[in-house]
Amino acid sequence: xxxxxxxxxxxxxxxxxxxxxxxxxxxxxxxxxxxxxxxxxxxxxxxxxxxxxxxxxxxxxxxxxxxxxxxxxxxxxxxxxxxxxxxxxxxxxxxxxxxxxxxxxxxxxxxxxxxxxxxxxxxxxxxxxxxxxxxxxxxxxxxxxxxxxxxxxxxxxxxxxxxxxxxxxxxxxxxxxxxxxxxxxxxxxxxxxxxxxxxxxxxxxxxxxxxxxxxxxxxxxxxxxxxxxxxxxxxxxxxxxxxxxxxxxxxxxxxxxxxxxxxxxxxxxxxxxxxxxxxxxxxxxxxxxxxxxxxxxxxxxxxxxxxxxxxxxxxxxxxxxxxxxxxxxxxxxxxxxxxxxxxxxxxxxxxxxxxxxxxxxxxxxxxxxxxxxxxxxxxxxxxxxxxxxxxxxxxxxxxxxxxxxx
Amino acid sequence: xxxxxxxxxxxxxxxxxxxxxxxxxxxxxxxxxxxxxxxxxxxxxxxxxxxxxxxxxxxxxxxxxxxxxxxxxxxxxxxxxxxxxxxxxxxxxxxxxxxxxxxxxxxxxxxxxxxxxxxxxxxxxxxxxxxxxxxxxxxxxxxxxxxxxxxxxxxxxxxxxxxxxxxxxxxxxxxxxxxxxxxxxxxxxxxxxxxxxxxxxxxxxxxxxxxxxxxxxxxxxxxxxxxxxxxxxxxxxxxxxxxxxxxxxxxxxxxxxxxxxxxxxxxxxxxxxxxxxxxxxxxxxxxxxxxxxxxxxxxxxxxxxxxxxxxxxxxxxxxxxxxxxxxxxxxxxxxxxxxxxxxxxxxxxxxxxxxxxxxxxxxxxxxxxxxxxxxxxxxxxxxxxxxxxxxxxxxxxxxxxxxxxx
Numbered sequence: 001x002x003x004x005x006x007x008x009x010x011x012x013x014x015x016x017x018x019x020x021x022x023x024x025x026x027x028x029x030x031x032x033x034x035x036x037x038x039x040x041x042x043x044x045x046x047x048x049x050x051x052x053x054x055x056x057x058x059x060x061x062x063x064x065x066x067x068x069x070x071x072x073x074x075x076x077x078x079x080x081x082x083x084x085x086x087x088x089x090x091x092x093x094x095x096x097x098x099x100x101x102x103x104x105x106x107x108x109x110x111x112x113x114x115x116x117x118x119x120x121x122x123x124x125x126x127x128x129x130x131x132x133x134x135x136x137x138x139x140x141x142x143x144x145x146x147x148x149x150x151x152x153x154x155x156x157x158x159x160x161x162x163x164x165x166x167x168x169x170x171x172x173x174x175x176x177x178x179x180x181x182x183x184x185x186x187x188x189x190x191x192x193x194x195x196x197x198x199x200x201x202x203x204x205x206x207x208x209x210x211x212x213x214x215x216x217x218x219x220x221x222x223x224x225x226x227x228x229x230x231x232x233x234x235x236x237x238x239x240x241x242x243x244x245x246x247x248x249x250x251x252x253x254x255x256x257x258x259x260x261x262x263x264x265x266x267x268x269x270x271x272x273x274x275x276x277x278x279x280x281x282x283x284x285x286x287x288x289x290x291x292x293x294x295x296x297x298x299x300x301x302x303x304x305x306x307x308x309x310x311x312x313x314x315x316x317x318x319x320x321x322x323x324x325x326x327x328x329x330x331x332x333x334x335x336x337x338x339x340x341x342x343x344x345x346x347x348x349x350x351x352x353x354x355x356x357x358x359x360x361x362x363x364x365x366x367x368x369x370x371x372x373x374x375x376x377x378x379x380x381x382x383x384x385x386x387x388x389x390x391x392x393x394x395x396x397x398x399x400x401x402x403x404x405x406x
Numbered sequence: 407x408x409x410x411x412x413x414x415x416x417x418x419x420x421x422x423x424x425x426x427x428x429x430x431x432x433x434x435x436x437x438x439x440x441x442x443x444x445x446x447x448x449x450x451x452x453x454x455x456x457x458x459x460x461x462x463x464x465x466x467x468x469x470x471x472x473x474x475x476x477x478x479x480x481x482x483x484x485x486x487x488x489x490x491x492x493x494x495x496x497x498x499x500x501x502x503x504x505x506x507x508x509x510x511x512x513x514x515x516x517x518x519x520x521x522x523x524x525x526x527x528x529x530x531x532x533x534x535x536x537x538x539x540x541x542x543x544x545x546x547x548x549x550x551x552x553x554x555x556x557x558x559x560x561x562x563x564x565x566x567x568x569x570x571x572x573x574x575x576x577x578x579x580x581x582x583x584x585x586x587x588x589x590x591x592x593x594x595x596x597x598x599x600x601x602x603x604x605x606x607x608x609x610x611x612x613x614x615x616x617x618x619x620x621x622x623x624x625x626x627x628x629x630x631x632x633x634x635x636x637x638x639x640x641x642x643x644x645x646x647x648x649x650x651x652x653x654x655x656x657x658x659x660x661x662x663x664x665x666x667x668x669x670x671x672x673x674x675x676x677x678x679x680x681x682x683x684x685x686x687x688x689x690x691x692x693x694x695x696x697x698x699x700x701x702x703x704x705x706x707x708x709x710x711x712x713x714x715x716x717x718x719x720x721x722x723x724x725x726x727x728x729x730x731x732x733x734x735x736x737x738x739x740x741x742x743x744x745x746x747x748x749x750x751x752x753x754x755x756x757x758x759x760x761x762x763x764x765x766x767x768x769x770x771x772x773x774x775x776x777x778x779x780x781x782x783x784x785x786x787x788x789x790x791x792x793x794x795x796x797x798x799x800x801x802x803x804x805x806x807x808x809x810x811x812x
Contacts, residue, residue, distance in 0.1 A: 001585065001615070001616035001617075001676075002525060002526075002529050002585035002586055002616060002617055002618045002676060003525065003526035003528060003529055003585070003676065003677075004524060004525060004526055004676045004677070004679050004681070004684065005523060005524050005525055005526050005527075005684075006526060008524065008679075008684050008687065008688075009679070011687065018690060041478065043477040043478045044477050045475070045477070046472075046475070047469060047470050047471050047472055047474070047475040048469045048470050048475065049470075050470065053466060053467070053469065053470040056466040056469075056699070057463060057466055060459060060462040060463055060466060061459070063453060063454045063459065063462075063662065063663070064453050064454050064455075064456065064459040065453050066452075066453055068453070069451070069452070069453040069454065069659075069662070070662040071449040071450050071451070071659075071661035071662045072447065072449045072661045072662065073662060106512055106664075106694075106697075107694050109692070109693070109694050110692060110693055110694065113691060113692030113693075114692060117411060117547070118410060118411050118414065119408060119409065119410060119411055120408075120409035120410055120411050120412060121411075122409065123408050123409055133691075134691060134692070137691045138691060138692060141523070141688070141691070179407065179408035179409065180408055209407070210407035210408060211407075211408055212408045253475075253477075255477035255478045255694075256469065256475070256476040256477045256478065256479060256697065256698045257469070257697050257698075257699070258512075258694060258695070258696070258697045270407075270408060270409065270410045271409075271410070273410050273414075273415070275410070278410065278411075278414050281414065281417065282414075282547070284424060285519060285539075285540060285543045285544060285547070286515070286516060286519030286520060286540070286544060287515070287516055287519075288512075288513050288515050288516065288661075288664060289664070290664070291512075291662065291663050291664045291697060291700055292662045292663070293462070293663070293699075294697055294700075
């Protein structure tokens with residue numbers, strides 16, 4: 001008789017955003033005319049910019065002709081895209097990354113979820129707390145996390161690195177040495193960035209302890225301050241200890257187009273085995289490349305027009321971030337993030353839990369955010385708001401939150 | 407110190423098609439003017455049909471407007487696509503499959519590669535021999551296949567079901583009872599189909615032994631004969647023992663657009679756990695849905711114009727299959743397949759191996775095919791040719807093969 005992967009049974013509840021969606025649906029079915037404003041899930045709202053739309057149309061036309069049609073592409077991505085990524089995202093920033101170290105995919109979430117496959121079962125995994133749930137859940141599914149422990153509000157075999165007001169939401173070196181360290185900066189969910197010296201410490205630590213860092217740079221396009229690294233490869237020695245993931249979802253609004261990439265430097269070698277070769281094999285065996293037309297759209301992200309149009313879009317969202325951040329602070333709320341990231345990490349009023357705050361906002365003023373506790377035990381007492389709404393909705397949301405009784 | 411997944415070290419050579427690509431590149435670098443005709447990899451050559459190009463343009467335009475823009479979609483696929491798949495591919499054929507049992511993805515290869523994740527480590531896996539390498543390699547990576555055994559030309563823990571001239575290329579019930587059985591019909595690589603009574607036997611066997619069948623129906627659109635099932639759900643009882651994968655690559659030329667789907671009936675329950683729920687969780691955690699515009703392209707596959715245009719495309723390829731099959735047979739070659747599938751399974755001349763034949767064709771007449779032995783030990787002595795070339799190239803290829811000295 002066949003058997004299932006029993007690690008799935010250790011997963012907690014359903015995926016955070018599914019739970020939120022259910023609560024919203026329940027509310028809406030009872031209040032069909034309510035105008036619910038969603039500042040919960042990190043999904044963008046602005047349309048794809050014209051330079052990218054043009055590139056998409058052009059590529060679609062190609063696919064309809066004998067000469068232009070493209071079937072299976074290279075699983076690692078087309079050269080035209082890998083080259084421009086290497087140049088624009090790395091070499092122009094002084095990072096030594098070449099095109100053949102870049103693996104194009106259908107999104108950072110998939111890569112972040114799949115990357116753990118190339119590592120052994122017994123690695124000790126460290127995650128920040130609060131944390132993007134995908135890092136945890138994919139390791140649970142692989143059996144690397146152990147069992148859920150109600151007492152600690154986490155999994156027995158994971159190493160949690162609390163990010164709290166006390167440490168400025170910066171993870172500290174844990175007591176137990178981890179083998180695999182997930183880091184995401186600018187951070188989801190806290191919206192806080194890491195300085196280059198602080199990131200360098202992690203790189204040095206990983207090299208010293210033969211740990212590997214999985215670095216999620218999905219939000220780097222939102223960095224506005226100097227001295228904040230856009231890539232872990234800005235740090236000395238990262239080529240021997242770090243894998244980096246990038247998304248086109250946040251910087252170019254590709255949440256519905258699906259494109260991302262992973263960087264695996266060729267120096268990453270474990271007991272003589274190249275991680276680059278392993279991921280290449282994984283990509284070639286379980287994946288068939290991102291759609292050609294979507295890769296052309298990705299290329300247009302780096303065109304002169306594309307860059308200008310996207311810079312305006314990012315500024316638009318960051319103006320929303322400013323509105324929420326400053327507006328809530330002016331009303332006496334304690335807020336973090338929103339300067340180098342499209343997320344605001346709001347401290348909920350005393351004696352309320354994150355979910356209390358969620359329910360109150362939804363039921364009283366029809367605003368949806370994400371409860372901090374959904375991201376981990378240390379997220380309790382916090383609440384994530386995103387800047388990805390429209391400006392009108394953001395202003396309206398702020399007004400409604402302020403209006404509620406606190 | 408972190409450790410890799412050592413199962414990767416058990417993988418054999420590099421992926422078959424990478425090896426072939428390398429051989430072609432070597433040949434071309436030495437013979438830059440050679441006109442190499444590729445009938446190797448199963449990639450289509452005809453452009454995307456007009457009805458689908460129109461749907462793509464329309465969806466691209468939507469993405470450029472505030473009203474039409476779509477961000478994250480449902481991970482399982484949009485309702486509009488799941489509904490039409492359920493209706494056209496299943497309900498209209500008398501198969502009891504509902505829209506919410508369909509999981510849209512970016513291709514059958516990914517699904518076929520990922521599905522094993524929801525099963526436990528100790529399941530005994532059975533594959534046909536010859537076989538599409540992805541079924542084997544993904545189980546090797548997961549540690550389910552054991553070690554490679556030179557003596558048997560396969561992995562110790564896999565159950566191989568030889569498909570040879572003797573049994574008409576139909577797998578027989580193995581001596582050792584497998585837990586997971588991979589079947590692909592019409593078959594890649596042999597191009598042979600399975601009759602409904604023969605498939606019913608497998609379904610009955612799986613139900614009796616609590617085994618599960620992973621059924622790859624990627625080539626069903628090429629079926630021309632009566633009595634050949636297009637879906638395993640045409641068989642009684644398949645809802646309690648079978649998962650089915652479909653591709654849009656072969657029926658609609660989506661090899662470069664990337665779209666597929668997997669059907670998991672809700673009756674599939676193992677020790678009280680629903681496989682549908684497990685896959686749903688997996689999809690939600692590690693995947694973010696296929697691009698909206700590609701899903702609209704998928705929808706257009708089922709439109710009246712789409713169907714008519716695609717029927718012509720399939721007929722075009724099947725005419726190529728006829729040309730190769732009849733042409734080679736007339737020259738005294740023994741050939742199989744090519745009637746219900748776009749693959750011809752050619753018996754290579756005596757005293758030659760599959761790779762000898764590959765090298766001879768490439769070097770003497772500049773034709774590329776796929777060595778049967780690359781698909782497994784029982785593929786030795788055979789050679790796969792695809793019907794996915796242009797008609798001109800197919801005719802030219804046939805002439806060249808006949809011209810070579812045998």
